[in-house]
Amino acid sequence: MTDAPKTIAIVLAAGRGTRAGGTVPKQWRMLLGRPLIAWSIDAFMSHADIDAVVVVHHPDDQDRIAQLPAAVRSLHGGAN
Structure with missing residues (x-):
């Protein structure tokens, strides 16, 4: 039997952030030199x-996901 993770943090980041305006979804916008999503991921990972x-x-963010730490797992969100 393998040891499966017991507590998993799920970061929901499949939205487009259109209400926030701009050309980049808000989770990928820079905040203090890092994408906003990185702050949440780091908090959970630590x-x-x-x-x-x-x-x-x-699905359109696959290239951005590839830039996150290797320990982060990812999957595509659904239509809603």
Whole structure:
């Protein structure tokens, strides 16, 4: 039997952020030199009670997901 993660943080980031305006979805906009989503991921990854982080993202953001830490798991979000 393998040890499966017990507590998984799920970061929902599949939206387009159109209400916020701009050409880049808000989760990928820069905040203090880093994408906004990176701040959330790092907070979860550094928490002692979190075993894994999963980012649910838009299919068009696959290239951006590839820039996140290798330990972050990802999957495409649905239509709604």
